[in-house]
Amino acid sequence: MTLKNIILSRKSVRHYNPNVIIARKEILDAIELASKSPNGNNIQSTRYLLIEDKALRTKVRAAANNQEQVETSSYLIFVLGDYRAFETANIRAIQDEAFEKGYFNQEIKSLLTDAAIVYYQGMSHQGYVKELVRDGSLAAMSLVLLLNEKGYQTITMSGYDKTALFEALDIPEHYEDIMLLSVGKGAEDGHATVRHPVEEITFVNAIE
Numbered sequence: 001m002t003l004k005n006i007i008l009s010r011k012s013v014r015h016y017n018p019n020v021i022i023a024r025k026e027i028l029d030a031i032e033l034a035s036k037s038p039n040g041n042n043i044q045s046t047r048y049l050l051i052e053d054k055a056l057r058t059k060v061r062a063a064a065n066n067q068e069q070v071e072t073s074s075y076l077i078f079v080l081g082d083y084r085a086f087e088t089a090n091i092r093a094i095q096d097e098a099f100e101k102g103y104f105n106q107e108i109k110s111l112l113t114d115a116a117i118v119y120y121q122g123m124s125h126q127g128y129v130k131e132l133v134r135d136g137s138l139a140a141m142s143l144v145l146l147l148n149e150k151g152y153q154t155i156t157m158s159g160y161d162k163t164a165l166f167e168a169l170d171i172p173e174h175y176e177d178i179m180l181l182s183v184g185k186g187a188e189d190g191h192a193t194v195r196h197p198v199e200e201i202t203f204v205n206a207i208e
C-alpha cells in the first residue's frame, strides 16, 4: 500500500474483535520505526506504555469514559512524554552517542549540545508541555500509519481523566500524557468523516 492509500483508507475504529492477538514484537517493531520521527533537538522524550494486563485495561476503561475500544482492542498503548528528557545530562548523552558513532565532528557536537541546553533553559511549563506533545504526536502519527500499513486498525484517544488514568497505572509525575492508542482488527469499519476543503484551511503569506 502506498502512503497515500494508507492515509485515505485509515479511519478511527471503535469496535474491535477481542479475540485477535497481536504479538508484542510487532508493536515493538512499529515503535522502533515511529521513534525515527522528527523530535525537538533529538532529545527523544516520547515513551510508550504497553498496557497488556487485562485487569489494567478494565481500570483504564473506567478512567477513559468507559470507551469500549480501550478494553476490546488487541493492544493498548499509552503515549507519554518524559520531562526528564529536557535535562542537560540527557541532551549531552544523546549528542555524545551520535559523535561516537561518527555522525558529526566535535565542533558540531558542541554546537548542537549547547544550542539544545540554551533552548530549554528557563522555558515555561507550558513550553515544556508543547514540546512533549508536539514530539509525542508526531511519533504517534507515525505509529498509526505503520500499524495501518500492517493491516491493523487504530484509534487515538484523549478522552480520559488524566488524574484517574495516572492513578490507575501508577504513572510518576515526571510524565505528561500525550494520547492513548488502541490497535487491533476492527469488528466494524470506522465511519467516514469529512474534512474542510484545502482552500479553506490553507493560506498564502498571511492568515486572518
Ligand SMILES: Cc1cc2nc3c(=O)[nH]c(=O)nc-3n(C[C@H](O)[C@H](O)[C@H](O)COP(=O)(O)O)c2cc1C
Binding pocket: 010, 011, 012, 013, 014, 067, 155, 156, 157, 158, 159, 160, 179, 190, 191, 192, 193
Ligand atoms: C488527539 C486525539 C484524541 C482523540 N480522542 C478520541 C476519543 O477519546 N474517543 C474517540 O472516540 N475518538 C477520539 N479521537 C478520534 C477522532 O474523533 C477522529 O480522529 C476524528 O473524528 C476523525 O475521524 P477519523 O480518524 O476516522 O478520520 C481522537 C483523535 C485525536 C487525534
